[in-house]
Amino acid sequence: MKKLLKTVGTEWLKIKGLGLVYMAVVLGGLLPLLVYVPSFFVQETVPEGTLKFSVFEESIGGDQLKYFVFFILPLLLIIVANRIAQTDHKNNGWQLMETQPVSRWQLYLSKYIVIVVLGLMCIASYFIFSIVMAAADYLIHPNEVKLLDFDMIWAIRTCLRICITILGIAAIQLCVSVAFQGFVWSFLIGSLGIASNIAALIQKQSFFFNPYGSLYTFWNAPEIKDLNTFISHSEYMSVFWMVIFLVIGYFWYRRKGFKNAFGKTKKQAVISFALFAAGTGLLYFIQQPKPYQSGAEGVILKGTLDTDLTVDSVKIFTSDFHKKIGAAPVVNHTFSWTTEKRLPTDEYLVEIGNKKLVLIMGSGDWFDLDIKFNDTDMVTYIKSNRKADQNYREKRSSFGRDFTYALEDQAYTGDPAKFYELAQDDWKKNKRILNAFADPANNALSEEYKDYRKQLMAIQYLNEISNYRKMTSWTDPKFAPPKDFVDELNANIQKPSQLLSKNENYLQFRLDRLLTDKDQSVNADSILFVKINKLPRGLQKDQLLARHLARTLELQTDSLSRNRLFASEINNVKNTDYRNRLYSKLEQINISQKGASFPDLRFLNDQGKAVNLSKFRGKYVVIDLWATWCAPCKQIRPVFEARNNQYRYYQNLQFISISTDQNQSKWKNYLKTKPSGIPQFWLPDAEKFMADYKIQSIPRFIIIDPEGKIFNLNTPFPDEDNFVEVLDKLKKY
Structure with a gap:
């Protein structure tokens, strides 16, 4: 050990004057200075x-940490390893090892x-x-x-993860720098390693034999709070490559060349190949x-x-x-829920106050959640044995970028060969990503x-093929999809899983399959009701009928x-859950349609005085539904104020704002700091009102006509041209 320390000291003396420290x-x-100094x-x-948030965690972690580990550290290691190796190359140090x-x-x-010490100094810096x-x-x-x-x-822990992650890269770059004289080769190989990770980010998959892949893995998970264990796969792979390249580099260095190290004799070559x-x-x-493991x-x-x-509680x-x-x-501030009941694998809602979290969950699963939230925002870190499923759900879509653009732009409607x-x-491509994920x-x-x-991917492709045929032609064989492609997609859905069987895309696919090409061009909705009702009784029939009935109800104008x-x-729907959903759907459509009566809401002004909506009868009432915790609401309020000012001379138009805050004092305090020229009100029972009208998000803009009936329950936002067009038709001096 003493000799090693002396040798390290000698090597350190060699780098004096190279400016590596x-x-x-x-x-x-570099990154902290570039990020913060301009903002000062x-x-x-x-x-x-x-x-x-902690200013220190914010400055160290996040995207800044990803770029530091992905680009800055490898660049340093490439330069440092090359300069150290080239010092011996130039001084003939390789030939004097025996002395x-x-x-x-x-x-x-x-x-x-x-090299590693210099890397640690960079991390510390x-x-x-x-x-x-x-x-x-x-x-x-x-x-x-x-x-x-x-x-x-x-x-x-974060520092330790970074330190371990660079061990493999340092060993690779030293090995390359020892093997090849000159700066160009080692820099080129290191740059190709970084480029391979950039390609992996684009393709969403890294090659398993890429020794630089630990950087790609770290990029995907820089936050230790979001890992089941803080020493993760990127660190294990870094240690593996460290051992491999230290061995390769050492033998190359010791015997002064690849052939002498690994293939000078047949025995040596066989041993090298076996290793x-x-x-x-x-x-x-x-x-x-690692395969998914289910617990009890x-x-x-x-x-x-x-x-x-x-x-008070977390609800599931x-x-x-x-x-x-x-x-x-x-x-x-902690919660714990355990159930011995068997839960089918499905998507479940975890509700924390007014926040919702979707979890893929089933019997045998465990979850440890770290949730940070306020009225507006929520950040969640999840540890679970089903972490991969959750990760895929949150980060992967079924279509790639090019195909998505083609669908959005309706490209290739005249070129079926290119579309297919x-x-x-x-x-x-997406099958490959899914299978290797x-x-x-x-x-x-x-x-x-x-x-x-x-299965869901196959359904979505089949549905898009169906949509493409609807846009082009059902009868012209030119627009028919390749048979082998359709057969492959259909083969994947022969036995639909429980999750798929109730998926909206799957149900729509089943409905489309009930129609022939000829049916598509006639009265498809009526024909579908007839064909669905001929199906045998059961859950699948109820699902299809409920889906089609709900969609058709939305299309009815009166x-x-x-x-x-x-x-x-x-009465043809037998399942109680689907029947209740349809009754709720009908009620929601009927009460929301233009001309339907609107409730005479009773709200409070900032002085605590009760006011009814009927006070404004005889005018079109333009309502801004908002809350102090809603950031988009507060961003659009100045525009709403400007529109109020724009239409202030029209006697038949009245702008008002209604807060849906649960806490009335927060609303009052906000108005003290942000006074408004528009009448401001607070709705005590906002949750029930929003539930009745299925209003799931705010800001929401509503127009009530002079008779107290709905004119538009979902008016365009004030910053949209359509908003002005609607009000211009209503204004009256």
Whole structure:
């Protein structure tokens, strides 16, 4: 060990005058300086509703950390390894190894240690500069959402992950620099390694044999709070490549060339090939995604809540009919829910106050949630044995970029060959991504969820083919899809999973399949009712009939024909859940249509005086439905104010704002800081009103006619031209 330390000291003396220490410090501080210094001289605007955050975690982590590890650190290691190796190349150090009083392994390892130390100095510089810049920004631009909290454990773990991630890259670059004289080759190979990761980001998949792939894996998961374990797949692979390239580089260095190291004799060549085969097999084994593992029956759901809001319980519902399946009381900002009941794998809603989180969950699953939220925003970190399924749901779509653009732009309506070629290529690409998908911790999708997503993909492609035929021609064989492509898609959905069987895309596909090409050009809706009612009784029939009836009710323009259609078909739906949903759908359409009576809402002004909506009878009332926690609402309010000013001389138009805040005092306090020329009101029972009218998001703009009836329940936003067009038709001096 003493000899190794002396050797490291000697190697360190060799780099004096090369400026590598200064380079490590400068590159470490580069990103923090570029990000923060320009912002010091401009006025900072923090959007209202922004979650409180630690300025130190914000400066160290996030996208800045991703770019630092992905680009800056590899660049430093490429330069440092090359300069250290080239020093010996130029001084003929390789030829004088025999004269050294230490072993060649100690010589080689000391060079590697110096490279790693310089990398650690760069990491330390990044952390120090980030912390200093964040503190300066806190002083220059103070804001109540910024916190000076410093999570030391988080910082140490994050730093440790980065340090381990660079070990493999350092070993690769030293090996390459020893093998090839000159700066060009080592820089070129290092640059190709970084480029391979950029290509992996575009293709959404990295090659398993790419020794630079640990950077790609780190890019996908820079936040340790979002990993089941903080030492993850990127670190394991980095250590693997470190060992491999330290061995290769050492033997190359020791025997002064590739042939002398690995193939000078037949025995040596056989041993080298055997070790290569063993290493390749080990790499393949390590890179295999870890299969999904189910626990015991039931589900375990626990977590912590970081919020200033009062939350009594966390509730769990089914996503289809919103049936409550459980609730967990919140005690000291933590909750825990366990059920021994068997839950089918499905999407479930976890409701925390007015926030909703969708989880893919089934029997045998466990979840540990770290949730930070306020009235406006929510950030969630999830640890789970079903993490890969959740990751795929949140980050992957069924269509690729090119095919999506073609669908949105309705491209190739005159070129079916090109359309189907693009569709087939996109299908093959997305199949490959699905089959090879693993989350950043190398956890594989559960087979159940993978089958569902593959079936869903097939359905979506078939539906888009159907839409393409509707836009072009059902009868012209020129626009018919390739038979082998359609057969492959259909083969994937022969046995639909439970998740797929209730999916809207699948139900629409089943409905389309009931119609012949001739039916498509006649009265397809009426024909479908006849064909559905001929199907055998059961859940599938109810699902199809409910889907078609709901869609057809929306297309009816008057309540008389709508109610008549509903009465003729509702008794054919036997499933209670679907029947109740259809009754709710009919009620919602009827009360929301133009000309329907609107309730005489009773609200309070900022003085606490009760006012009824009927006070404004005889005028068109333009309502802004908003809340203080809604950032988009507050962004559009100045435009609403401007429109009020624009139409202030028209006596038959009245603008009002109605707050849906649960907390009346927050609304009052907001008005004190942001006074308005528009009458402001607070609706005490806003939740019931929004539920009755199925208003799921705000801001929402509503126009009520002079008789107190609905004129437009979903008016365009004030910053849209359509808003002006609507009001111009109503204005009257």
